[in-house]
Amino acid sequence: MLSNIQAKLLIVDDLPENLLALEALIKREDRTVYKAQSADEALSLLLQHEFAMAILDVQMPGMNGFELAELMRGTEKTKNIPIVFVSAAGRELNYAFKGYESGAVDFLHKPLDIQAVKSKVNVFVELYRQSKAMKQQVEALEQSRREQEALLAQLQSTQRELEQAVRMRDDFMSIVAHEVRTPLNGLILETQLRKMHLARDNASAFTLDKMHAMVDRDERQIKSLIRLIEDMLDVSRIRTGKLSIRPTCFDLSVLVRGVLQNFSQQIEAAEASVTLDAEQPVIGSWDEFRIEQVISNLLTNALRYGAKSPITVKVYSDNGEARVEVRDFGIGISEENQQRIFQQFERVSAKQAVAGLGLGLFISEQIVTAHGGTITVESRIGEGALFRVCLPL
Structure with a gap:
């Protein structure tokens, strides 16, 4: 409701008794009246608050009311504040005309007509509240529009x-x-x-x-x-977050050697050769079944995309990590494909039909990540690919 919008009023006069009298005349519960005895004091208040209107005395020592009004009209924050001038000077001085030239919306002569002052203040306060309410409605509509756009997006x-x-x-x-x-x-x-x-x-x-x-x-x-x-x-x-990891202590070199032995028929069928470099034991605590699954997936891909080229497998430890590298010299993987091969159902397309669901690398990365490790690929088209698994010891 409009009555809930608090209005601030500024009155400026060099005489304290005039300020008190005018304050008593226009003050109400839904209004806050600020008083200033000079233009400088008024400017300070104008920069701190948003006023519904300002009532300025024309004749003040130092900067007079007209000069203050001109400053207000030249400042973005205060240029739209309605200004009402008050003066005890005679009508023959043409102050009213000068006041309107300075941007005033009204001019009152002393002694003030009590009902006229109250009526004019009520009008400007009501206009301020309507403007404020409309602005709030526009802001609410704009906020609603932004929310609708965000929802649509x-x-x-x-x-x-x-x-x-x-x-x-x-x-x-x-x-x-x-x-x-x-x-x-x-x-x-x-x-x-x-x-x-x-x-x-x-x-x-x-x-x-x-x-x-x-x-x-x-x-x-x-x-x-x-x-x-x-x-x-x-x-x-x-x-569903139910991929279980059951670590036990074992030698990674022995595990990889066993995987290669189990792959002997697949290696022969692919007409490829595999060389293993695993001279030193690499002992750590991992889920043996899951790590075997990762190695099997990498070896399957090397055979699948290796184009019958030699495959090398290396097991070693470096910088507090166990590492397994599987390298082939087949068709290679483009940079674009390197960004997506670890996603679900993604497969590097080849000229021939390729078997598999496109889940091997996705599952492998999830298993390695669950162990606190990383799996990376280095490759160029036509030069094969190197997959490296790093596992904390």
């Missing part, structure tokens, strides 16, 4: 994120369908082949050597399926 950002999430979901489902179908197709073909042999009573198809080969093929396909499922479960654990 947030909604647009959320929409983009949702669209991106839908695209990622669709891409992910497409990749999952393809990746799961590959080992399943192998198992289905193997099963149909065996059924055909059984239907024909072809016992020669089930010799011991052939059975070993069948079991090995089945095992590879099943392991491939399990790996896909575990990757998806790990992403779910990471999102």
Whole structure:
């Protein structure tokens, strides 16, 4: 409500009794009256407060009311304050005309008409309050507009994120369908082949050597399926903050050597060679299963993108850290792709179709980060890539 807006009034007169009389005339509970006995004192108050109006005596020692009014009109903070002049001088001096020239909105002669003074002050106070209320409304509208713009921007950002999430979901489902179908197709073909042999009573198809080969093929396909499922479960654990880390003390060099032995068939199938540099024990406390998962992911990528080039793996300690480096000399990774390969479902595109869900590096980075370590990549197109894992000892 307008009555809740407190109005400040300034009265300037060199005579204290005039100030007291005028204050008593215009003062009310919803107004604060400030008094000044000189122009200098008035200027000081004008710089400190926002006034609804100013009542100035014309004849004052030093700077008179007209000069004070001119200063007020030339100052940004005070130029819009309504000024009412008061003078005891006769009308024949034409002070009223000079007052209006100085920017006054009214001119009163002494002795003052009490009702006229009250009425004029009420009018200017009411105008001030209406102006103040309108300004507050404009500010509120502007604030509302800014909030609406911010909300709109947030909604647009959320929409983009949702669209991106839908695209990622669709891409992910497409990749999952393809990746799961590959080992399943192998198992289905193997099963149909065996059924055909059984239907024909072809016992020669089930010799011991052939059975070993069948079991090995089945095992590879099943392991491939399990790996896909575990990757998806790990992403779910990471999102819910339930990725568990169970550290034990072990030798990282021994672990990496064991991983390479387990990868012998994949290395042979990729027609690649792997050299291990792990001469010294590197003993620390980490989650052995999870670190093996990281090394396996890096080695899988090196075989996948290495273009049959030699791969080197190095295990060493430096500056209080355990380090594992996996380097290939394959297709390499562009700077742009280096920024996104640690995100979910991201894969470096190659000319040939590439297997995998695009989760390996994302999961690896989360595991390494959970250990308080870092995983980085150095690469140039056509020159291969070096992945370095650093783990606190």
